[in-house]
Amino acid sequence: MLSNQIKNKNLKFLTVIIPVYNVEPYIQRCLDSLMWQCDSSVEILCIDDGSTDDSGKICEKYADKFSNLYVFHKKNGGVASARNLGLQKANGKYIAWVDPDDYVTTNWFKTIKNALQKYEPDCLLFDFYFDTHNSTKEIHTNFTVQLSSKQFIYELSSELNVQSGLPLKVIRKNCFNGLYFDEKAIILEDYKLLTLLALRFKKIISIPDCLYYNIKRFGSLTSNVNLEKRLIAAQIAKDRYVLFKKHGFKVSKVSYWKMALLVCLTDYDSDKDNFKEFYLQRENYRDELKSDFFKILQSKEVSLNMKLAIVLNIIFPLKFSIALWKLVRNRRYC
DSSP states (O other), X not given: OBSSOOOOOSOEEEEEEEEESSOTTTHHHHHHHHHTTOOTTEEEEEEEOSOSSSHHHHHHHHHHHOTTEEEEEOOOOOHHHHHHHHHHHOOEEEEEEOOTTOEEOTTHHHHXXXXXXXXXXXXXXXXXXXXXXXXXXXXXXXXXXXXXXXXXXXXXXXXXSSOOOGGGEEEEGGGGTTOOOOTTOSSOHHHHHHHHHHTTOXXXXXXXXXXXXXXXXXXXXXXXXXXHHHHHHHHHHHHHHHHHHHTTOOOOOHHHHHHHHHHHTOOOOTTSTTHHHHHHHHHHHHHHHHHTHHHHHHOSXXXXXXXXXXXXXXXXXXXXXXXXXXXXTTSOOO
């Protein structure tokens, strides 16, 4: 159901897509950060994915107040299905993504509009603020203005400077032609699609401005990750590594090593279904880390903390490694 009919279906400069699900305490801050700076060349699409709280109603109130904000209500199907609906309804030349529990800076639109008009890229990257437990840190990539496709894909494969989250990018809409989010994915659906998008980008521009507040909070989808999700994430990271190599690109294995390590450090109840299957998969990832052990130690891209975690994981029994990880999991080891 669409609450605010899109009267002008002419091409817009920018479409902002916000997947919304049970974010009542945060969605107003998110929308406020956008609405007071975006002009009529921008459309904001809120995709309410069957929220059971008042998130959808809050979006409706904003749609009544702002003529360029539209609310779509749908049956709950997951964030991938919400994003797909947003893509289907988008009329913008460019697509931007904002998560409903995050928000943008006051100069977000002005800055990205100037960069998009000046450079006309396929993909625009910008820096951001990482906010966790009331501590805010600026995250900078320190890139030159334009990245080659080779550099971008290498950076994406390592995920040391280029993050896979879509909200830190603005992408030309026609790059999405024929591509959709995997609605069966229960984690990293944006990571998976960005792997395919990266192969289409011809012009990538990076600007040094921090324009987005990425909020790390307990209870979000990304903070509740079990072994099953870790295994899926590791496979998605491996698929990216293999695909980029298949296309002849120089790639890094750091992101995949990190995902494999997190699999090894995630506990799983032996009484649950699929325990044996998951246990064997976890052992396979542990064996891969052992096989790459000397490459990991020699790599300048792997942090000392990550090397230490891998060493402990390989030397000590798996149960001990998991127990140790539980003691230090509030620190960022990778």
